[in-house]
Amino acid sequence: MLCWSAFAAATAVDAIYAHKHLGVASCSNSVCHGASQVFRDSHVQQNEFAIWQETDPHAKAYATLSNAASKDIARKLGIGEATQAKVCLDCHADNIAADRRGERFQLSDGVGCEACHGGAENWLNSHADKSVKHADSVDKGLYPTEDPVRRAELCLSCHMGTRDRMITHRIMGAGHPRLAFELDTFTWLGRPHYAIDKDWIERKGEWNGVRDWAVGQGVAATNLIDQLTDPKAGWQGIFPELVLFNCYACHKRMSDKSWGPRQGTGLGPGVVRLYDANLVMFRHVLAAVDKTAAKRVLDETRALHRATTESRDATLAAARRLRATLDELVPRVAAASFDAASLTTILADIEADAARGEYRDYDAAEQAVMAAQSVVVAYENSGAIDKGKADALKAKLDAAYATLKNENSYSMASFQSALKAVRAAAP
Ligand code: HEC
Ligand code: HEC
Ligand code: HEC
Ligand code: HEC
Known part of the structure; x- marks a missing residue:
């Protein structure tokens, strides 16, 4: 279940970018994850998009790069517009290489679904089928966010910085807030788009x-x-x-x-x-x-x-x-x-x-x-x-x-x- 060693070689960032990103619009249809109410007969809530768009700070992460604080940071660093700077976009958006973005992909969506769930190229069409096992989707590139080690690696790639997405003291010196992260606290801060219920535990294992x-x-x-x-x-x-x-x-x-x-x-x-x-x-x-x-x-x-x-x-x-x-x-x-x-x-x-x-x-x-x-x-x-x-x-x-x-x-x-x-x- 916990596959630390099997994945130790590839970083979370490599895994997230391994397949083409199709964009938030590919997830947000009203019969997919764009419902306005929780679906009763489904394994998942299906209103994830609405929760993300309305209340999740990740949806606004790209917009942050145009605010006064970001302009000030970018000016002090001399990096041009923050909305164009790779160093900022790597954490404030889903900054996969331009030639690996699908037609509906928009950088302005900020930290969208695939920035955490991985490129959907190979699993988008199959993952909602109840006969398809979660593990099969993971094989096709769905990121295993349920695994605490892999989830920690993912969140920390932006909330602490890694070799792939480095936040430096120079960026701090220009006024970026200090990063402080704790996996359990941050998983439940705000309004989560997931519910860890009996059904989740049956499908994905223990939660602790x-x-x-x-x-x-x-x-x-x-x-x-x-x-x-x-x-x-x-x-x-x-x-x-x-x-x-x-x-x-x-x-x-x-x-x-x-x-x-x-x-x-x-x-x-x-x-x-x-x-x-x-x-x-x-x-x-x-x-x-x-x-x-x-x-x-x-x-x-x-x-x-x-x-x-x-x-x-x-x-x-x-x-x-x-x-x-x-x-x-x-x-x-x-x-x-x-x-x-x-x-x-x-x-x-x-x-x-x-x-x-x-x-x-x-x-x-x-x-x-x-x-x-x-x-x-x-x-x-x-x-x-x-x-x-x-x-x-x-x-x-x-x-x-x-x-x-x-x-x-x-x-x-x-x-x-x-x-x-x-x-x-x-x-
Ligand atoms: C691609 C980068 C990225 C990843 C991956 C990421 N985050 Fe974030 N997160 C951000 C950014 C950027 C912000 C700040 C958004 C803003 O205010 O503009 C943020 C904000 C947050 C906040 C709000 C913090 C506050 O002070 O209110 C929480 C909570 C959070 N993230 C939790 C998580 C968790 C849990 C994970 C892993 C499952 C995660 N994040 C993965 C980039 C990321
Ligand atoms: C390693 C990832 C990372 C990099 C690189 C990064 N940020 Fe951030 N940034 C974050 C995270 C995570 C937060 C949210 C911190 C929290 O609330 O815990 C954040 C918060 C911010 C905030 C405060 C957000 C708010 O709502 O008040 C601003 C402004 C900001 N970043 C601008 C920038 C700019 C401009 C750059 C490029 C020079 C940049 N960031 C580079 C991860 C990053
Ligand atoms: C900051 C990272 C992050 C972003 C962005 C994000 N998710 Fe999630 N998502 C998670 C985490 C963490 C979980 C809980 C662990 C799990 O079920 O794997 C989760 C769970 C889910 C689940 C429930 C899975 C289940 O088995 O019950 C669905 C569905 C989902 N996300 C869809 C979406 C959609 C659609 C979007 C975009 C609108 C999105 N997520 C954006 C991190 C994220
Ligand atoms: C080894 C000592 C040292 C450490 C450790 C250190 N800083 Fe600094 N910091 C400095 C120095 C030196 C400056 C530059 C002061 C100047 O330019 O006058 C500075 C400047 C800054 C500034 C700009 C202050 C200003 O007046 O403009 C901020 C903000 C900042 N650091 C945040 C941080 C954060 C956050 C951390 C921890 C992640 C950190 N620093 C760790 C030495 C340190």
Whole structure:
């Protein structure tokens, strides 16, 4: 079911662009996915197009490139119109090569159906036939969005950037918002065009939000290392590509004097550190799966941090070692079941790290609160807690989110006590 190794060679972007893209108009007929109401007798809702067009930010991603913020970014970068610039279009539209677009394809559709579901050239005519198995359509190029590893690779190709779709510190410096992604949270943000019901599970297998969170962290950590070790993506002149480092290592007020030790880095004060929030989270995942492996990831992460203060060669060697470890662990995490006891272990591990001062930086705290949210929702779905308890827990979670409202006034102490309260309200 989970085909990590089989697909490891081809990136998500390769898979999405492997077949011709026919355009959103090819999906939006009223008897296909363009219905105004949910179809009762169908496996799928069939009103996906209406939901996407009316409420999904992906439908507006191309239009964003004409707004004032985009004009400003493009002007500062000196790249001409953002609506014409490949670097912007790669993530804000379905930017498959021009000669592989069908007659009804329009770039202005933004991040359309085939940007996530893959080129429909070979499966458009057959996939709606009830006698055709989902796996057959996948063989013909339908992207397996139901598989958490593959879904993480897909979303992260735009929500973090990859070697194929790189977002650089220069783009950030021109004013692009910092990217922060968590697979489970983002799968359910806004109004989804899919329903994970009994029928979905029969056709596509189990759905487990905490596992999705866990897999998303492992894939994001892998992705960071792949960019760091790539000779083109990882370096800009004499500096490594700064987007791979912790924004708050450099962007902070000098008067704060906020430095403190972190077990996850082992570094002293005054050192630029890699963005490691996903590695920190992946350790919390492993606390519930394999404690020895969690220790190994901690040791290898610290070795990587240390290597960045030594040399480029040492950094690449340490990064490759950690990459091999992640390669081995991500499939195990994807196959883990994450029962109620493991939820408690994960939450306790996150809170213990918070108490130790591991969430000194805003972006790590942001990942920790999204992790806590996945756990809280999973508690509720598992039936381990009743409604009263769930509501109490959610109120504490809201309070933790509130401490992260403004990155410029982030206080680790407030976050620590808010997270402690979440833990105390959990089973
Ligand atoms: C082809 C690139 C691309 C892919 C693939 C992609 N996204 Fe996006 N996503 C974007 C862009 C660009 C935006 C911002 C749109 C805008 O506001 O103009 C966005 C916005 C979002 C938002 C709204 C964020 C907010 O702050 O409200 C969510 C949620 C989201 N994406 C989830 C996902 C998930 C989940 C996946 C994987 C299943 C995914 N995206 C895959 C490009 C992509
Ligand atoms: C690696 C993929 C990627 C690249 C490259 C990229 N963006 Fe984005 N952009 C995103 C995503 C994802 C978001 C949504 C972030 C979120 O809300 O979490 C976004 C958000 C934005 C926003 C804020 C959207 C809003 O609704 O407020 C603007 C403006 C923007 N991008 C412009 C640009 C421009 C201009 C370029 C080219 C210089 C560009 N982007 C390149 C992925 C990308
Ligand atoms: C940002 C990525 C993204 C975009 C854009 C997108 N989808 Fe989806 N779609 C998903 C994800 C993730 C799922 C849920 C996982 C699954 O069922 O494979 C899904 C599920 C579905 C399903 C339900 C499948 C089932 O078996 O129940 C249908 C149908 C669908 N999408 C059609 C569309 C159509 C039509 C469009 C364009 C109007 C579209 N999608 C655009 C990511 C996307
Ligand atoms: C190694 C230190 C370092 C790291 C890490 C770093 N930056 Fe920067 N950042 C800089 C420098 C240096 C500048 C350029 C300041 C100038 O031009 O005066 C800058 C400029 C910026 C600017 C423009 C500020 C302005 O006043 O115009 C933004 C926005 C920005 N960075 C965002 C980020 C984000 C987001 C991250 C993390 C993904 C990040 N930076 C990581 C050092 C860093």
